[in-house]
Amino acid sequence: MSDFTLNNETVLERISAHFGDAILSSETPYDLLTLVVEPTRVHDLIKFLKEDEALQISFLTLLGGIHFPDNKGKELGVNYHLHSLIHNFRIRLKIYFSIENPEVDSIVDLYVGANWQERETYDFFGITFKGHPNMTRILNEDDMDYFPMRKEYHLEDATREDKDDRFFGR
């Protein structure tokens, strides 16, 4: 495995060999391998990427949520940006799931640094991470009763009528 070079094709091949059924789609926007995977398998996949000797994708760069209100059944998503510092290879994983039951496996057991990023994702999108040691709000106040980064919450007071959204962004 020593002459294994990491590029989008070889990595996708290697992941497909082990997690072929978990990958829903793959693309490479702006040359960054992006995989949409099964929400239930993402923890195992990240673990595999971290522990596989050929890949060694073992640095969590960024974790965050996203909300697509029009994708019925798959409204909420979580993105993981991972980086192999040894091979200088980046990969992005995405999962989508229903807003009715926004629950995914926490990866704090793999990356301690995911702790606050998952709390932030919970804070703003209401995505719960199973197995997280302290699933509470982090930046907003504790008694807030909604998840402000969801698209239904407007930036400004939604009762205002003097501002037309068409002229001021969304």
Place this chain on the structure above:
Amino acid sequence: MSNWIEEEKSSLLKSNQNEKPQLSKETIDGDIATLNLGPTHPATHGIFQNILRVDGEKILSSEQTVGYIHRAFEKLAERRPFNQITPITDRLNYCSSPINNIGWEMTVEKLIQAEIPKRVDYMRVIIMELARIADHLVCNSVVGVDTGALTGFTYVFQEREKIYELFEEVCGARLTTNIGRIGGFERDFSPTFHYKLKEFLRTFPKVFNEFDSLLARNRIFMDRTMKAGPISGERALEYGFVGPNLRAAGIDYDVRSMNPYSSYQDFDFIIPVGVNGDTYDRFMVRQEEIRQSLRIIEQAAKNIPEGSFKADLPDFYLPPKEKVYNNMEALIYHFKIVMGETPIPAGEVYHSVEGGNGELGYYLVSDGGRTPYRLQFRRPCFIYYQAYPEMITGSTISDAVLTLSSLNVIAGELDA
């Protein structure tokens, strides 16, 4: 009687930062005290709270509260045209706002696949390295202040002023710069800028070496900072450390060399690394990085190519004012840009630059609308500040203050 106190203490020492400390009222017999470090305390250099549980001077556990200056930047960005997001990025790490500005501009340029003239790259490198020097100067001189050495702080802040004068010469602002435009700069570097930069490069090394000799081999400073708040390389990676704090732990990850952007591959510089990951190593890594930044600026200023200071992007770059009043097309573009009516491709892009504190990333999802669909900042402070309780458990309060300042946690970047 004393047995269970010992047990309680050892269990507290073992307790994970992420679990609430198992401390009930009955078990406190006066030995263990709670101390609020922050939210507004001169020693925290920013608004964040640490609830320390201390036994005398020893810290048994610590609980962090963040979010005091949360301003919902990611939500704000979803409602602003792309060029209006640059001022938001100013307020992330406000000690080196030009890096944030330029990082954001490069993210949009990556999304629209703009071609940037070489001269712009070099100009950006000069500005970004100046900002890095300013950022590291603040951090290192504040480490000095927290050890009781105020002299260096007041001394280098004069030099920091000169850097701000240079920014002022380019963009008119000093702290929150909003420097540059998508596609380049608002105007070319003026002769005054070149003169001031030359003067800075001439006088700064002398001042900096004096500052260095005040602290770097100072017995008291070394005794004070060595072994204070150490972290191992492996642990730092698990926590997602980046930048000088990671390099102090011995991992040579620097975005400038690993994923060169803005023509960093043209320059000759080294990435300093430490060994122990303690406060002294972090201090020394930043000191050396200032020297390397100076080297880069010298090379960039010497080899700056001829050409335009902006890319040819009429959709994003405001036309010159005299044309706006006389030329129909320029007026239309001016109006379109100001109203945020620029065509933008749908897509998602991640771009990162080496900020003052390490990898500063922008994850931009665009649906082709006038504003980002989603913009997420990778804020290095937010990610590595998690490790703070682990780094200070078992040390003294004074070391905790020192560790905090050497991590260079900037409240603006922490809370976004």
